[in-house]
Amino acid sequence: MRRHNLGTLLGHVHHNGEISRAALTSRMRLNRSTIAALVAELESLGLVEQRTPSGARSGAGRPSLDVRPGRIEAFVLATELRVDEITVARVGLGGQVLARASGSTPVSRDPEQVADALAVILTKLAAEAPARSRLVGVGVGIPGVVSDDGGLVRFGPNLGWTDVPFVRQLADRLDADVEIRAGNDADLGVMSEHIRGAAIGHDNVVFLSGDVGVGGGVIAGGRAMPGVGGYAGELGHMRMNPRGPVCRCGNRGCWETEIGAHAVASAVRFPHGDLAGLAARLASVRRPNDRLRTVGRSLGAGLANIVNIFNPEVVILGGVLRDVFPVVRDDVLSAVVKGALAAPGEQATITLPDLGADSVLLGAAELAFEPLLEDPSAVLERR
Amino acid sequence: MRRHNLGTLLGHVHHNGEISRAALTSRMRLNRSTIAALVAELESLGLVEQRTPSGARSGAGRPSLDVRPGRIEAFVLATELRVDEITVARVGLGGQVLARASGSTPVSRDPEQVADALAVILTKLAAEAPARSRLVGVGVGIPGVVSDDGGLVRFGPNLGWTDVPFVRQLADRLDADVEIRAGNDADLGVMSEHIRGAAIGHDNVVFLSGDVGVGGGVIAGGRAMPGVGGYAGELGHMRMNPRGPVCRCGNRGCWETEIGAHAVASAVRFPHGDLAGLAARLASVRRPNDRLRTVGRSLGAGLANIVNIFNPEVVILGGVLRDVFPVVRDDVLSAVVKGALAAPGEQATITLPDLGADSVLLGAAELAFEPLLEDPSAVLERR
Missing domain, CATH: 3.30.420.40 (ATPase, nucleotide binding domain)
Structure with missing residues (x-):
């Protein structure tokens, strides 16, 4: 129990960077003396240190001490x-x-x-x-x-x-x-965006990592959705077209064959295998060509599936999709509006990661x- | 708290039909006297009654009383x-x-x-x-x-x-x-199958209700997955084919256009709108024709998506899909094996509802x- 509380308290310090003992008391629903003892123990381990907050008023009442990462680094x-x-x-x-x-x-x-x-x-x-x-x-x-x-x-x-x-x-x-x-x-993308990024405070979130393949990370009802063996969220292998190209998984028409890095690179006639270069190339596009717009519509059609399946508040486009989205935004969003049912469609926001490429x-x-x-x-x- | 415990105890009686006070004590993690008091209160309301279990041994030690629905009915x-x-x-x-x-x-x-x-x-x-x-x-x-x-x-x-x-x-x-x-x-289908049917003890479950439309009910990590507004699980509107027929939702190639009751009825040349008759017709099929096998393959392809997305232990086929599956079982399952990634594919069982049509x-x-x-x-x- 004590071990669990120590870790939880350290987690609050970690997620906030610096946090007052008063905030720890209310978030952990423990009394002040218990919090003080836990902080002291973490301090003796060198994991945290305490300091008087810089903005603290002088005079009546002691300000609550702030807790932040300590000397061990x-x-x-x-x-x-x-x-x-x-x-x-x-x-x-x-x-x-x-x-x-x-x-x-x-x-x-x-x-x-x-x-x-x-x-x-x-x-x-x-x-x-x-x-x-x-x-x-x-x-x-x-x-x-x-x-x-x-x-x-x-x-x-x-x-x-x-x-x-x-x-x-x-x-x-x-x-x-x-x-x-x-x-x-x-x-991992959805985890960090949920803790520190675009999905803070949201309980139903899908993060797409777009590389050569496209993976999905899902938070449903405030919790990660791993499935029985941790394999859930393979959204890149949704079959979008029975006559589509063959995917590396062996099937035809998986979503990632339409929106993955190779499809994007081909659409802008850029060599495969240079993702950084591809991002720069996409950033320089003024008017998307038809092939890139087709990528955008396919991205939107799959996002509509995701909206219908998960009814999320936020869908976050990571990896190469981060670079694609701004260029073909209208095509993506109109395909989402067309493909999503009205009720879940109204509730979903398609957005970029707050943590950028990280x-x-x-x-x-x-x-x-x-x-x-x-x-x-x-x-x-x-x- | 007491109200909550009363309801929880009544829920155990409801889900089990009849349950011993000893089992209630261990499942609710309350002490025996608290359980006895809660049972007494529900008994005074007429909601439960207690009886000596029929198989109880005489002699040393009092047997734990059984609790079951009471006189109020x-x-x-x-x-x-x-x-x-x-x-x-x-x-x-x-x-x-x-x-x-x-x-x-x-x-x-x-x-x-x-x-x-x-x-x-x-x-x-x-x-x-x-x-x-x-x-x-x-x-x-x-x-x-x-x-x-x-x-x-x-x-x-x-x-x-x-x-x-x-x-x-x-x-x-x-x-x-x-x-x-x-x-x-x-x-609702996934809820009852989880409480009383094919999904008892499983934490990752998808139930498909196949009527003219196809809906999905999802349990992920042991809990219902409603999404932010309760609209999650619209699996019938996964886009399976950009050139497919127009769905009632306005889009093309939704899964339910390929496997819903109309598609099934057309495949066996049966009039639309008579689901009971359609079930009987399907039960009489000895050798599925090509169109019905196509329905089976599309059912399997969509199930593969579901396996890749949710990594479930069990996918339960309800409604008209209950009648379709036994007839084209091989086509369905080979499409699942082909379309699902190996790891989640190994863990998923495609099955019929234990509660039949109910x-x-x-x-x-x-x-x-x-x-x-x-x-x-x-x-x-x-x-």
Whole structure:
């Protein structure tokens, strides 16, 4: 119980960056002395520190102390693994990105080679951290179907992976006694947007991660929707057209064949495999051509399905869809209005991530922080 | 708190028909004396009675008393409203169907006329109940999009309804001071199958109600998935084919145009509008023709979408799909296997309702019992 409360309190500090003891008392529904004792324990671990808020009035009544991340400078290493690029960040307790690095995904996409490349980047980034700081977890966002416990990539068609024990492969290469957790990229995207971004305060949210493949992360009724095995949300494989092109999954006409990065690149006659370049190219489009508008209409038609299926408040377009949407906005939205039933259509907003390109990366950071927020002292006792 | 516990205890009696005080103690995590007091209060209201279990051993130790529905004989009136037929049942506390009635849906489908016809059937069925019994609620399952509070049918394309205040219209015609609740048919189907049918013990379930339209009811992570406004689960309007036939919703190629009752009837050259006759016709099919097999493949393709989207343990085929599935089972299942990703595909079972044709009807009964199970004494004090 105490362990649980310690973690929950640390979670409030993490999600808010800095929070008053008064706010902790009301949010956790515990009395002031219990909160004070929990804060003291986290302070003795070095995870938080207390200070008098800068705006506090002098005179009558003591102001409530603010609690914020402490001298240990706990951080995680977060990774977004994409088909052509690996992005990594060092993220501190409180959610700030402290440093970044990136590299190309090995062209072979062989899991061992990918683990090699990622381990090099992670090790370098960890080595650059101040000596007093402390690594507390590693999180990886993966474009594929990841098992419930995060250990196994069951299916990553665009990486060519099937049943890859990527977490173990990465652990073998990292010299750090911390937990490594992996998750589906879109599931992580919706998590971070829900905690820190465009979906704060919303209980029914769909996040789309658009890369070569398109994944979906869903929050329904305020909670993640993993399905029985953690595989839910494979929205990119909705069949949109029985005569459509063949998808990497083997079927015809999956949504991602119509709106994924390859379809988008073809529409603007840009080479496949350079997502950063594709984003720049899309940003320079003044008037979308017919093929790009077709992508927009297909995006809208699938979004209408999503609106009819989930009745969400917000649908967030991540990855390449973030770059596509502004260019063909009218085509997308008119297809949504046409395809969605009136009642759920009225309630849904289609929007871009508040965290920009970082939704998945910051979701991987949240995943990496989970062990610390479940049991702060146990994580610090390791090594 | 006490009111809540009273309702919860009555809910256990209702869901189990008969349950021992020992089982109530462990399920509700309350001590024995609290359970005894709650049972005594419900007994004094006449809602339950206690008896020594028939198999109880004599001799050492008192057997735990069984609790079951009591002398009041509380019942609800449940309705499944379909495009061509109205089915009604009197259902007792404990879940038994005590009596049934049915009638044709007025051909006009005008809401006032439908309310007239339904009120006549309901009034007759209520009048036939024993004098000592007590009506405690009315529930209606509707093939359409129903607002969160159940009062307004926002969109029932196959009834031709938009923004119909059906609950009020029905209340105006019924001489009974009980609450009337309405819900989407598929939402009610998944509810009853989860409580009493094919989905007991499963936390991720999709129920399809197949009539002229096809609706979906979803349980995700053990809870109903209503979306923000109660409109989630409109799976019949997934776009399956951009060149498909025009749906009543105005779009092209919605799934229900390929697998709804009209498509099925056309496939076996049976007139539209006679669902009972269609069921009999399907039961007589020895070898499905190509058109029916096409329906089966489309059913499987959409089910694959559902498997990829929800990663469910069970998908339950209700309504006309119950009659279609056994006839084209191989076509359906091979399309599911082909279209579903391996990981969620392995975990999903496609099955028929345990409650046969009664899933929606019994879900409407559960809906009707909700006020009693929320606050037993308040409902009995009415009138």
